[in-house]
Each structure stands twice: as structure tokens, then as C-alpha cells.
Amino acid sequence: MRRLRSRVASLVLPAGLLVGGALASCGGDGPPVIGDAPVVMVHTDQADIDEGRLDLEDLIERGRALMVASFNTLDGAGRPESTGLGVPRPRREAPDNFNRISGPDSGSCFACHNMPRAGGGGDNVANAFVLAQRLPLVNFDGGDGDGSSSQTLKTVGNERNTLGMFGSGFIELLAREMTADLHAIRDEAIALATDTRTSVFLPLASKGVPFGWITALPDGSVETDRVEGVDTDLVVKPFHQKGVDVSLRSFTTESLNHHHGMQPVELFGDGIDADGDGVVNEVTRGDVTALVIFQATLPVPGQVLPGDGRARQAVEQGRELFDAVGCAVCHVPELPLNDPVFTEPNPLNPPGNLQVGDVSRPFRVDLTSEGPGPHLKRGEDGVVMVPAFTDLKRHRMGDALDNEALEQNGVPTDSWLTRKLWGMASEPPFLHHGRATLISEAVLAHGGEARESRDAFRSLSHDERAALIEFLKSLQVLPEGEDDLVITARE
Numbered sequence: 001m002r003r004l005r006s007r008v009a010s011l012v013l014p015a016g017l018l019v020g021g022a023l024a025s026c027g028g029d030g031p032p033v034i035g036d037a038p039v040v041m042v043h044t045d046q047a048d049i050d051e052g053r054l055d056l057e058d059l060i061e062r063g064r065a066l067m068v069a070s071f072n073t074l075d076g077a078g079r080p081e082s083t084g085l086g087v088p089r090p091r092r093e094a095p096d097n098f099n100r101i102s103g104p105d106s107g108s109c110f111a112c113h114n115m116p117r118a119g120g121g122g123d124n125v126a127n128a129f130v131l132a133q134r135l136p137l138v139n140f141d142g143g144d145g146d147g148s149s150s151q152t153l154k155t156v157g158n159e160r161n162t163l164g165m166f167g168s169g170f171i172e173l174l175a176r177e178m179t180a181d182l183h184a185i186r187d188e189a190i191a192l193a194t195d196t197r198t199s200v201f202l203p204l205a206s207k208g209v210p211f212g213w214i215t216a217l218p219d220g221s222v223e224t225d226r227v228e229g230v231d232t233d234l235v236v237k238p239f240h241q242k243g244v245d246v247s248l249r250s251f252t253t254e255s256l257n258h259h260h261g262m263q264p265v266e267l268f269g270d271g272i273d274a275d276g277d278g279v280v281n282e283v284t285r286g287d288v289t290a291l292v293i294f295q296a297t298l299p300v301p302g303q304v305l306p307g308d309g310r311a312r313q314a315v316e317q318g319r320e321l322f323d324a325v326g327c328a329v330c331h332v333p334e335l336p337l338n339d340p341v342f343t344e345p346n347p348l349n350p351p352g353n354l355q356v357g358d359v360s361r362p363f364r365v366d367l368t369s370e371g372p373g374p375h376l377k378r379g380e381d382g383v384v385m386v387p388a389f390t391d392l393k394r395h396r397m398g399d400a401l402d403n404e405a406l407e408q409n410g411v412p413t414d415s416w417l418t419r420k421l422w423g424m425a426s427e428p429p430f431l432h433h434g435r436a437t438l439i440s441e442a443v444l445a446h447g448g449e450a451r452e453s454r455d456a457f458r459s460l461s462h463d464e465r466a467a468l469i470e471f472l473k474s475l476q477v478l479p480e481g482e483d484d485l486v487i488t489a490r491e
């Protein structure tokens with residue numbers, strides 16, 4: 001297998017070959033490969049990115065190809081001797097090397113992230129069983145693979161609906177700035193406490209979003225028991241519905257191994273066959289960067305207004321009601337971003353993922369002018385308002401949304417990151433588990449910190465509720481190639 005890999009590595013994958021997951025294997029400059037062949041014919045070298053030999057368009061095209069590629073055995077798909085966390089397990093051969101619950105569970109990212117197109121959300125058929133990837137093989141036979149004989153579908157993993165990545169470059173940048181703000185407040189509290197030799201109690205907030213309080217003690221230590229909606233390290237993690245992942249990159253490297261058994265070099269090492277499938281260097285650092293840049297530059301969602309005058313009026317009224325009944329307290333209509341230049345890698349990447357120090361210079365994309373449009377624009381002060389309808393904060397959401405058995409990263413089971421509402425109407429079904437097929441069902445399931453707001457929604461007149469829903473229906477991922485952020489639906 002290794003020999004085949006080096007033979008085909010010289011072939012050039014023509015841009016645009018990989019469309020919609022249906023692939024033909026062929027070479028660009030070289031002779032066509034007859035018969036079985038890997039799908040990824042050319043890997044991207046991070047050095048080519050660092051030294052400017054690949055431009056943004058090349059990277060996006062390569063990233064899109066990887067997003068839709070249905071990885072196969074010759075690419076290194078599958079992980080016979082490794083769990084989805086990369087821990088060794090007893091060897092599994094076909095057909096026990098694939099598992100819809102503990103993974104590898106699918107051929108491509110696109111298999112799940114496909115609504116309304118590559119990089120988007122997914123139907124319930126594409127739900128993932130988050131955390132089940134820690135187990136060797138979930139088949140409920142009570143054997144080693146399940147970890148214990150008392151497992152049920154609920155206890156092996158948390159079934160979650162697929163999120164879309166449109167606009168995610170802006171989301172990652174907002175989180176980086178919010179983290180910097182919170183860290184600055186923590187540092188200020190520590191400096192004050194050590195200078196004045198008294199305890200200092202400061203409110204934590206960034207971009208108008210409150211995150212509780214921090215106490216610094218005279219010895220320079222901090223107490224974090226009154227921190228709210230963010231981990232006690234004060235790093236705003238905008239990904240995963242639990243708010244536990246800091247970057248597109250760390251999500252991507254984990255997904256590659258978890259869902260596909262494609263092992264990124266940056267997590268497993270150069271030339272190392274950690275999963276025992278006979279293939280090494282399955283996903284290079286440059287491949288991951290391309291996948292990240294594709295996701296980070298996916299255009300922001302916009303608004304599709306109904307053509308009918310009465311429906312359009314309802315959208316306007318619904319937007320006002322959204323504020324009036326308190327939805328906007330959590331689904332903050334827009335957050336200000338000071339610097340819209342996306343840089344990869346993220347300085348806060350967890351260990352194992354590519355670090356800023358690993359590259360000669362980070363790759364830079366100005367999200368207000370580069371990549372596919374339409375683009376958000378800077379205001380006169382240079383600030384970009386990002387209309388994602390979230391505060392990037394976790395909230396306790398009450399019993400109806402507290403259905404999971406497993407705590408993820410210590411986050412209570414009833415706590416969720418405020419769901420971004422931009423683009424939501426293009427990515428049904430709704431809520432973390434995808435069990436709401438109507439927008440109203442999603443709203444009525446709110447409780448906990450959102451109880452008052454939900455009750456206010458419930459007390460609206462029938463027409464007012466309908467108007468609010470009509471507004472949410474207008475929040476859509478725009479058709480590809482669209483120039484404007486707000487368009488009118490074609491009849």
C-alpha cells in the first residue's frame with residue numbers, strides 16, 4: 001500500500017475533480033490510474049502555504065475537495081487498531097472496522113455537512129454520537145467494545161445534529177477577541193490584588209456579554225466560582241454545541257480521526273501508522289490548513305425576504321418582537337469584531353494541533369474582502385458587526401433540553417452555547433438533537449435561563465408568534481455566488 005501511495009503521489013489532482021462526493025480517480029499531468037486508487041491524489045505541503053506558493057483560491061479549492069472526498073482504504077480511511085480518541089484497541093477487520101455509533105461512521109465530511117451545500121448542517125440521518133468514539137466498538141453485545149454490559153444507546157454517546165460552518169471564520173475570530181478581553185480583565189484583577197494586597201472582585205465581560213465575576217487574591221491566585229457561561233480558563237470556545245472547542249482546526253483534526261479514521265500527521269506524527277492500516281501521513285498539516293481555510297471562508301449567511309408584501313411586513317414585525325420578548329439577550333443580533341483578518345493557525349490551538357510557532361508566518365485572509373462573497377463590511381471605525389445572533393456563551397436551558405446522559409468536558413448536561421441563528425432556516429431540523437422539526441417547537445423547548453423569554457413568546461398573539469417565526473425563516477444561507485447579503489425570494 002505504501003508503494004502505491006508513493007507512486008500516485010506524483011499525480012496532480014485537477015481542481016474541481018471532486019464534486020458532491022461522487023468521484024472519478026484520475027491524474028492531472030500523469031497517466032490516469034486504472035482501477036482502485038486513493039481519492040486524495042495530492043497532499044498539500046504546509047511549507048508551500050508558509051512560503052506563499054499556494055494562494056487563497058488554491059487553498060479553498062483543495063479544502064473543498066477534502067471536505068467532499070469520500071476517503072477510502074488507500075487514503076488511510078478506517079482505524080483498525082485505534083479508537084476515535086486515538087487510543088490503541090484490539091484490531092478490528094471488516095466489517096467490524098466501521099461503526100455508525102462509535103465510528104468511523106461515514107466516508108466524508110460532506111456526508112453530514114451538506115445542507116444546503118458542502119460545509120453546512122445535516123439532517124437527523126447524519127447525527128453524530130458525540131463521545132461514543134472513545135469506545136472501541138459499540139454493538140451492545142456486552143463485550144469489550146462497549147466498555148460495559150450495562151450500556152444503552154443513551155449512555156454510549158450523546159446524539160447530536162450536525163452544525164453548519166457558514167461564517168465560521170468570523171465566529172472563531174470573535175471568540176479569540178473575547179478570550180483576549182477576559183484574560184485582560186483577569187490580569188488586571190491579579191495586578192490590582194498583588195499591588196494593593198487586598199482581594200479584588202471584577203466583573204467579566206466582553207463585547208457587552210457578561211461572563212460573571214472573577215476574584216483575585218493578594219497572593220496572585222484567582223477564584224473562579226462565579227465565572228459564568230465559559231470555562232474557568234476564560235477561553236471562549238465557540239465550537240461544539242457545548243462550547244468546548246477553540247478552533248476549526250482542532251475540530252477538524254479530531255473529526256478526521258473520529259469519523260473517518262483519517263489520521264492527521266500533526267496529531268499522530270510523521271511517518272507513523274498509529275491505527276495499523278498500512279498507510280502513513282494520511283492527512284498532512286497542509287491538508288488540514290486547506291480544510292480550515294475552506295471552512296473559515298464559507299460566506300456568512302444572510303437574509304432572504306419573502307416576495308409577498310404581507311409576509312415581508314411580518315418579517316419586520318417579527319424582528320422587533322424578537323427583541324421585545326427577550327430573545328436578543330442571548331441571541332445577540334450582532335457582535336463587534338475589531339480585526340476581521342483570519343490567521344491560521346489559531347494561537348490558542350490545543351497541544352498536538354499546528355501551533356503558530358510551527359509555521360514561518362501564519363496564513364492570513366481578510367474575511368471582509370477575500371474568499372467567496374458576499375462579505376460583511378467594516379464600518380467607518382474599522383469594526384465589523386457580525387450578525388450571528390449569539391453571545392458565544394453557555395446557558396442553562398432547563399429540563400426539556402436536558403436529555404443527555406454524558407457530561408462533555410465537565411459542562412453540565414443542561415448547558416448549551418447560545419445557538420447561532422444566522423442561516424438556521426437552511427439547516428433544519430432544529431436544536432442540539434435535531435428533534436424539533438418546526439421553529440416554534442425549538443422555541444417552546446427553551447427553559448431555564450430562557451424561561452421568561454419563552455413564556456413571553458407563548459403569550460404573544462397567534463399572529464405575533466407567526467411574525468417572529470417568519471423573521472427566523474428569513475435567516476438563510478444564501479445561494480452560491482450571491483452578491484448581496486439581503487435578497488428577495490424568487491417566486
Ligand code: HEC
Pocket residue numbers: 105106108109110111112113126127128130160161162163164165168238239240241242248251252255256259291295
Ligand atoms: C457523522 C456526521 C459528521 C461527519 C462525518 C462530520 N461531522 Fe462535523 N459535526 C457533526 C456534528 C453532529 C456536529 C455538532 C457536534 C456537537 O455540537 O457536539 C459537527 C460539528 C462540526 C464543527 C463545529 C461547528 C460549530 O459551529 O460548532 C466543525 C468545525 C466540523 N463539524 C467539521 C467537520 C469536518 C472538517 C469533518 C470531516 C473531516 C466533519 N466535521 C465530519 C457531524 C459530522
Ligand code: HEC
Pocket residue numbers: 241325326327328329330331395397401416417418419420421424429430431432433439442443446449450453454457468472
Ligand atoms: C438564555 C438564553 C436564550 C434565550 C433568552 C433564547 N434562546 Fe434560543 N437558544 C439558546 C440556546 C442555548 C439554544 C440551543 C439549545 C439546544 O440546542 O439545546 C437556542 C436555540 C434556539 C433555536 C434553535 C436553532 C437551531 O438552529 O436549532 C431557536 C430557533 C431559538 N433558539 C430561538 C429563540 C427565540 C425566538 C427566543 C426568544 C423567544 C430565544 N431563542 C431565546 C439560548 C437562548
